[in-house]
Amino acid sequence: MLAMTAMNRLLPAALLMAGLGGALLSSSVLAGATLLLAIGGMVVSFRKSLYRAGWDKPKELRLLHFAFWFFVLVSAFSWVLEGFDYEGGKTLGTHARFILFWPLIVVLTRAAIGAWVTFTAITLISVSVLAVFLVTIAARQGALHHVLNSRFGGGINPISFGNLALLGGMLTIVGSLFFYRDGRRLTAIPVFLFGLTAVVISMLSETRSNLVALPFLLLALIPLVGKRARLAGLIAIPILVAAAAITSDRMSSSLEGFLSDGKLDNGMEIRVAVWHEAWDLFTEHPVAGAGLGGFSRHIQSQVTAGELPEAFLECCTGHAHNDLLNTAATSGVIGVLSLALLLFIPLAVFSRHLFSRHAATSHLAAAGVMVCAGYLLFGLTEATFNRSLFLTFYLLLVASIASAMFTELSRSYVRNRTRKVSATIITKNEEDHIADCLRSARLVADEIIVLDSGSTDRTVELARELADVVEVTDWPGFGIQKQRALEKATGEWVLSLDADERITPELAREINHHLADPDADAYKLPWAVTIYGSRLDFGRSGRAPLRLFRREGVRFSDALVHERILIPSGRKVRTLRGRLTHYTHRDFGHSLEKSAKYAWLGSLEKHRKGKKTRTMIYPTLRGLMTFVQVYFIRFGFLDGAVGYLTAVTYAQVTFNKYAGLWTLDRPSRKREP
The missing domain is CATH 3.90.550.10 (Spore Coat Polysaccharide Biosynthesis Protein SpsA; Chain A)
Incomplete structure (x- = not known):
């Protein structure tokens, strides 16, 4: 029994380390580890072992689950509307990986994986970045200058490598700060050096979005340092970013060209042109977009008509090199909403715990904020959620960090009350x-x-x-x-x-x-x-x-x-x-009785304070507003049929309260001459 328990804990931890650590070595390693973890989560869910253990499922995790699922559902909706296009089907296949979020949460929570294991797995990202760099130099017989004078991509797309190496390096630095604060100083020093090395290597990719993201990722470190160090950190951030920009040949040449003749370099000009095409496609199909394969068809038709050069067929048929514009073009306004929820719901969940007095919680929160902010900024020049490596990396990072954060939160309540x-x-x-x-x-x-x-x-x-x-x-x-x-x-x-x-x-x-x-x-x-x-x-x-x-x-x-x-x-x-x-009421009859009582008391209270309702339009509008607030704005629809019934009940109470107020004013008005 003990051996089985140990296996249930060790195997998910090993798969998490393999998935994150091997992500930049091979996307197949990341995908395989993520799938195996999700299968384990499905088994745990089927056996209900986590719930039998008394797991008090955090509602924040349910909210994250909704964000991932909603993104997939919107993609599926767009694919159906466009008529099951083959190109759109491939994109949907990539997006569908997000349905594995909840099984990942379940298996990682069941294994009680906390901050130590999560940050160890994240450190392996930086270790793999350094390993790829050293292997590349060795393969070129130690010709370091060749590596430094070319865009380093670690054997994959330089943009993907640069973005994920930067994010992995910064997350590793967060891990080093956690190990230091947790008293593991001998561990913290090499972890910090691995993270710093990964950040430096990521800059060799000459990825411009790295320079855009770097200051915001550095800002996420500020809550983790002492109050005295925060001011110094805020001063240091622009200096570090300026130094990174100056040492980037690609960025320097782009700035020089723009300042001298006011023109962007060829790569940016192509991107701007693609963004215009995506915007035009969105304005033509604003509600549901042109379908997941719609942007590819649009570019191909524009090239065939001679409106765009043939070079666009090589670089820009898959996506619009911008998450927001690409989603708007292919899925419309509802797609933009799904993208916003996918990024900002996790950002809100993690941000709430940034200043926690519990070290593990605050550091995991900072890591989660980094992931969301990084993807938001990387998405300015790339359609990150249309690339399987980017998407799977985001899925596993958010799931592991969120699961670990709530595991650590539960562990953090250890002190005894001293107040009466x-x-x-x-x-x-x-x-x-x-x-x-x-x-x-x-x-x-x-x-x-x-x-x-x-x-x-x-x-x-x-x-x-x-x-x-x-x-x-x-x-x-x-x-x-x-x-x-x-x-x-x-x-x-x-x-x-x-x-x-x-x-x-x-x-x-x-x-x-x-x-x-x-x-x-x-x-x-x-x-x-x-x-x-x-x-x-x-x-x-x-x-x-x-x-x-x-x-x-x-x-x-x-x-x-x-x-x-x-x-x-x-x-x-x-x-x-x-x-x-x-426990608001015993049964529906008690609900009706209690609702009527509270509505009438509310009417009397407002009347006592001199409030008036002159027409029945106002009670009707207030009732509708209550329904919208409870069912949609507060995500009541996630509570299923009972959530709907509750929203209708509260809307009825609101209507009755203001309708009652209207009746209380009627007798006095009748006596008026």
Whole structure:
């Protein structure tokens, strides 16, 4: 059993190292390792072993999965619209590799691959760059000057080699900083030298997009150094980029030619002409594009008609040498959206953790930001996602870094709480929920206070078995009742829960970790709405209500419903990652009853504040806006049929609230002369 467990961990790690380390040696090694890892992930998914182990699937990974799948679906849609063109089919075959993202996440998470293994695998990219360089020199019998005076491509396209070698070298430098901060200084020094060497060798490719990407990749290092070193780093970046540009013969000659006669070199002139063709094709087919093979057909027809020289058949039939324009030309606006999601969703996920106080997490986040920024900038002069090497490299890098980052995040909650916490809960007829709520609160609370407003079931009896203070009061409204509970709290920190909410074990570990040395004055806890047997990760679960705060100076608003916690100005509020499970209702009948109650209370509250709705158009528009926000903007569609039902329910609540407000104003208007 132990041997099998070790194999389950070692084999994925070995394949990851082989895939990344061998990517620039042979694209087949990268593709083969990625496929074998994905097959392993499919086996793990089929056996459900990861879920049985209690994996709390991060919603961020689901969001990344959607970005990869959406890109493939848009490509397939474009291919179908163009009539299953052969050239488009080849492109779709390349894009289809992205469907392996989730199996990769599953197998790497199951193997618990963290920062150490991931950065070791990334270091092998730089090792392979150096190996290719040395082998090339040896093959030319040590004629170093021949290598230095030609565009070095390591046996493949110089642009592909230069871009990926630069990215691999910079990621290796991030790894060296992690090893240094983790106390592995003897490892950090050679890793840094490998990374620096790879960056220098990448510049021998004379790839101009490297010089465009270099300053942004260097900027991603800034959060990883001390505050004193950041200013020096910001000063050093333009100096390093200028030095790289000056030593690049190709860039220097291009700049000299442009400054002397205002003309671009031949390569850039061809690219600009191709970009114009792609833009013209997009304007002709703006919605869905001309199809995956449409750009190739367009170039061929333009050459045949004599509008373009024959040289374009050799360089530019496959793609438009620009990710954005190529996608716009072949897949239209929907394709541009898919490309944006493919780059910016991972960028947003990684950026959120750039300044984490946990070393492994922050360094992996910086690596992820580098990958996204690098591909965004490389895509200015190349259609990177139409090249199988570029695409597979991006797939494996994002999957491995994301999986490792969330594995490390889960490992990072190790400290014990040092602040006293009081949990406050208000109740009425919550017999089905109160016991589980109180047990979950006890994971983080030293004191539990329950204020009941006249329950007729066993709520009070159950609460007295588990809570420290239980009192029965009248019902003045949500805000006032929660303020009463707050005034009874004696802890330095307060956790305000509803009876239908639960603190998950993962969230409890995170809260206790943060309250060992708080980095904020209040924390928002992301909801995980759970209804009809499904946990919703998006839609209404996209909200993170404020629930945990330092008690001093805090109070509740006196709203009848949807009360707010009023935090004194100047205090810092952060959002935690763990999920606050929210059991909103027992069944659909309870949903209708609860929705009607909240809608009417909302109407009364707005009317109390003097709000008015003069026509029924406004309630209708607000209901539609709520549906769009919950279902589309907050990605509620990713929660399936339950996500759709939830979006419709909340839209109905919004409509009823403003329609109720309209009715409240009607009697007073009738009495007007």
